[in-house]
Amino acid sequence: xxxxxxxxxxxxxxxxxxxxxxxxxxxxxxxxxxxxxxxxxxxxxxxxxxxxxxxxxxxxxxxxxxxxxxxxxxxxxxxxxxxxxxxxxxxxxxxxxxxxxxxxxxxxxxxxxxxxxxxxx
Amino acid sequence: xxxxxxxxxxxxxxxxxxxxxxxxxxxxxxxxxxxxxxxxxxxxxxxxxxxxxxxxxxxxxxxxxxxxxxxxxxxxxxxxxxxxxxxxxxxxxxxxxxxxxxxxxxxxxxxxxxxxxxxxxxxxxxxxxxxxxxxxxxxxxxxxxxxxxxxxxxxxxxxxxxxxxxxxxxxxxxxxxxxxxxxxxxxxxxxxxxxxxxxxxxxxxxxxxxxxxxxxxxxxxxxxxxxxxxxxxxxxxxxxxxxxxxxxxxxxxxxxxxxxxxxxxxxxxxxxxxxxxxxxxxxxxxxxxxxxxxxxxxxxxxxxxxxxxxxxxxxxxxxxxxxxxxxxxxxxxxxxxxxxxxxxxxxxxxxxxxxxxxxxxxxxxxxxxxxxxxxxxxxxxxxxxxxxxxxxxxxxxxxxxxxxxxxxxxxxxxxxxxxxxxxxxxxxxxxxxxxxxxxxxxxxxxxxxxxxxxxxxxxxxxxxxxxxxxxxxxxxxxxxxxxxxxxxxxxxxxxxxxxxxxxxxxxxxxxxxxxxxxxxxxxxxxxxxxxxxxxxxxxxxxxxxxxxxxxxxxxxxxxxxxxxxxxxxxxxxxxxxxxxxxxxxxxxxxxxxxxxxxxxxxxxxxxxxxxxxxxxxxxxxxxxxxxxxxxxxxxxxxxxxxxxxxxxxxxxxxxxxxxxxxxxxxxxxxxxxxxxxxxxxxxxxxxxxxxxxxxxxxxxxxxxxxxxxxxxxxxxxxxxxxxxxxxxxxxxxxxxxxxxxxxxxxxxxxxxxxxxxxxxxxxxxxxxxxxxxxxxxxx
Numbered sequence: 001x002x003x004x005x006x007x008x009x010x011x012x013x014x015x016x017x018x019x020x021x022x023x024x025x026x027x028x029x030x031x032x033x034x035x036x037x038x039x040x041x042x043x044x045x046x047x048x049x050x051x052x053x054x055x056x057x058x059x060x061x062x063x064x065x066x067x068x069x070x071x072x073x074x075x076x077x078x079x080x081x082x083x084x085x086x087x088x089x090x091x092x093x094x095x096x097x098x099x100x101x102x103x104x105x106x107x108x109x110x111x112x113x114x115x116x117x118x119x120x121x
Numbered sequence: 122x123x124x125x126x127x128x129x130x131x132x133x134x135x136x137x138x139x140x141x142x143x144x145x146x147x148x149x150x151x152x153x154x155x156x157x158x159x160x161x162x163x164x165x166x167x168x169x170x171x172x173x174x175x176x177x178x179x180x181x182x183x184x185x186x187x188x189x190x191x192x193x194x195x196x197x198x199x200x201x202x203x204x205x206x207x208x209x210x211x212x213x214x215x216x217x218x219x220x221x222x223x224x225x226x227x228x229x230x231x232x233x234x235x236x237x238x239x240x241x242x243x244x245x246x247x248x249x250x251x252x253x254x255x256x257x258x259x260x261x262x263x264x265x266x267x268x269x270x271x272x273x274x275x276x277x278x279x280x281x282x283x284x285x286x287x288x289x290x291x292x293x294x295x296x297x298x299x300x301x302x303x304x305x306x307x308x309x310x311x312x313x314x315x316x317x318x319x320x321x322x323x324x325x326x327x328x329x330x331x332x333x334x335x336x337x338x339x340x341x342x343x344x345x346x347x348x349x350x351x352x353x354x355x356x357x358x359x360x361x362x363x364x365x366x367x368x369x370x371x372x373x374x375x376x377x378x379x380x381x382x383x384x385x386x387x388x389x390x391x392x393x394x395x396x397x398x399x400x401x402x403x404x405x406x407x408x409x410x411x412x413x414x415x416x417x418x419x420x421x422x423x424x425x426x427x428x429x430x431x432x433x434x435x436x437x438x439x440x441x442x443x444x445x446x447x448x449x450x451x452x453x454x455x456x457x458x459x460x461x462x463x464x465x466x467x468x469x470x471x472x473x474x475x476x477x478x479x480x481x482x483x484x485x486x487x488x489x490x491x492x493x494x495x496x497x498x499x500x501x502x503x504x505x506x507x508x509x510x511x512x513x514x515x516x517x518x519x520x521x522x523x524x525x526x527x528x529x530x531x532x533x534x535x536x537x538x539x540x541x542x543x544x545x546x547x548x549x550x551x552x553x554x555x556x557x558x559x560x561x562x563x564x565x566x567x568x569x570x571x572x573x574x575x576x577x578x579x580x581x582x583x584x585x586x587x588x589x590x591x592x593x594x595x596x597x598x599x600x601x602x603x604x605x606x607x608x609x610x611x612x613x614x615x616x617x618x619x620x621x622x623x624x625x626x627x628x629x630x631x632x633x634x635x636x637x638x639x640x641x642x643x644x645x646x647x648x649x650x651x652x653x654x655x656x657x658x659x660x661x662x663x664x665x666x667x668x669x670x671x672x673x674x675x676x677x678x679x680x681x682x683x684x685x686x687x688x689x690x691x692x693x694x695x696x697x698x699x700x701x702x703x704x705x706x707x708x709x710x711x712x713x714x715x716x717x718x719x720x721x722x723x724x725x726x727x728x729x730x731x732x733x734x735x736x737x738x739x740x741x742x743x744x745x746x747x748x749x750x751x752x753x754x755x756x757x758x759x760x761x762x763x764x765x766x767x768x769x770x771x772x773x774x775x776x777x778x779x780x781x782x783x784x785x786x787x788x789x790x791x792x793x794x795x796x797x798x799x800x801x802x803x804x805x806x807x808x809x810x811x812x813x814x815x816x817x818x819x820x821x822x823x824x825x826x827x828x829x830x831x832x833x834x835x836x837x838x839x840x841x842x843x844x845x846x847x848x849x850x851x852x853x854x855x856x857x858x859x860x861x862x863x864x865x866x867x868x869x870x871x872x873x874x875x876x877x878x879x880x881x882x883x884x885x886x887x888x889x890x891x892x893x894x895x896x897x898x899x900x
Contacts, residue, residue, distance in 0.1 A: 010166065010170065011136065011170040011173060011174060012132060012136045013129060013132060013133040013136050013170075013173075013174040013177070014170075014173060014174065014177075016128075016129040016132060016133075017129055017177055020125050020126070020129065055162075055165070055166050055169050055170075056166070057159075057162075057163070057166065076334055077334065078334035078335070078336070079334060084169070084172060084173050084176065095333060095396075095397075098332070098333060098334075099333065099334075100333050100334035100335050100393060101335070101392070101393030102393070105173050105176060105177070106173070106176040106177035106178075107177075114343070114346075115393075117339065117342065117343060117346075118339055118340060118343045118390065118392075118393060119334065119335060119336065119339060119393065120336075120339065121336070121338070121339045121342065
């Protein structure tokens, strides 16, 4: 099933890689540079799933998730957090912030697709 | 298109350079006393992003180092460590090494552990962290597979659940799911074989699971990727409709998975919901009655009857095995502290809506928003191959020549200046200029990257000579041609090292002289009348002219009785052979002398000059053309030759009268200009076209200004035109010609030499005033 995915990351390299992985899997990728930009993009599209980095300028991943969850029309969009640490603490933090799941960077494209399917079908 | 991963990799290294730049900027701010959390965050993020990207490309050395650096910065960010000056110097060193590692990774090179090791050790000691090699190793990434091919693209389409027979058996009036993944009808025999391996999964979501955006249906689908499954839904806890709290989940499921995979694979499916649900996974094989963990916080009861009615398909699976499959029903749903927003219940009384659930979510408030399908791209920039730009630059050069030729033809045709052709040509000229400037702007970049590299040179060189030195920069955003920036790196490095090593006094001497303990080196860039001027200055002792002169005499560079002005003595530093191995220090002497610096600058069409004040310091000033391709020139005639003089060297033009001229012995004249005297040079004679004239009265001279403030008057026969000319290098074919910078093609197709007035004046005045050595003394 083709999913529409919004990927938010301040690193151009990471955005490029997400874009490549997502489009190679037949998904539609929308990209944003940080939380603020992500929210702007969400005004125009309604993705099936959101992927977001945590450390970003202007609005970080936690702030972004908060904002998404606070908006009724977006509150149920699954959100995967991109994290470089596999530490349980960070996962707990991501979950506490309202994330649906997480992807450990660097990601394996196959695992990314699998994770997306686990939260968005 | 080439390999997309190779492109991303290349782009990663470009991004790294940008990140390294903001890292340096951030550290500089911290060094200046900025404690803004966002500044620290910028530094942290830069290291973090480099690590993230490096991980994706399996650049282990880079990841390892960045990780340790990041950990230290995280301590700062968290306020657990407050860096002092020493700590920030160490961070700078880390940033430098990080840069080395990035470039090493880019060029498939390596950075010696002997470089990284001690710095890391210091870092860990400073921040008070244990060496955490283990965790780093734990992080070691799985290199990103480049194969996005078959496996991913051909994901089997999931069967449409809504197409399942509506007559699927149900429990208590609700349907159960049976999701055979593309498999033939199960026969008892087939099952007997396949059911030897597998698991039963009991799954009871808590409200928080729905609140986090998870969806049981998708988990079951993921399970189906592992093996064949049959799903039974338990709705026993569903209250009457009038008592139903939509924020509370009431359903639980049992899934039988027939698979060769391990229990771990099954658990991985539930990774995101671990802790948000009751989950029990038991092997299906052998004596199926594996006991649930004693701690399992559920009350179970066996509802055998439910099995029979609920999942008749499951019965044949169970029957060959002795114990009947038991379906557990959670009788006491654990209440969750936070009521979650309504979760889409994956099971609905209407079968057709089963697969609709996600679709509804997709369109949100049931108003389907169709996305454009065009990915939203970050800010638009285009990376262009430098060769293409250079080709454009060349073409514009040709355009300029062509335009000049056309103008000439129009003039020769005798068309009046206000004719449509002439006015049209005028506009064409303006457009050509605009195009040319725009093209040049494509090649221009801020000089900042170069200045930041110098920051490192100062840190390293000051450490190696034990001086306390601080670099100040100004005009970092001055845009300079890319090639110029690249080719300035070496000469500038040498000058900076020189300033630290020779320019600045030792700390003791500084203190003795009442100067600040910290020596200052200043690097500035600015646009000044069509050129880029870069200055390197120090607040050191200034040039010891007596010693310089003595040394030059010892090395027989000048005669012992030479009478030199201060400026001439200073310029002795640029003579080849002035520095010798005997005093090449560890630092500034790397087989390069100031003569090499000077010729590198000259090769860029630039000039370098020195000003020095004893006890106050020395300033080296480099003046460079904005572009290497075109210049504004004055076309002059001398002895029937056409020459081009760069316009920016000409201060003014004048016609000589008798009172302007003063003779200073045979063949030597000076021109009196507004109370000052300027040496007169006959261009024709200097270039060897003719003998010096007897009289210059009535002649035309160009007043030439130089970087060091010296002036000279160049006598020419006539001024013909003022125009842009395209520079065509001569050095490739003829080597360096004294006094000549390059050549050009004029509008009539004639080739004309472009003068290097400063060099010419330097050569000439050198010959008249200091007879002996043949070297140019004034830059």
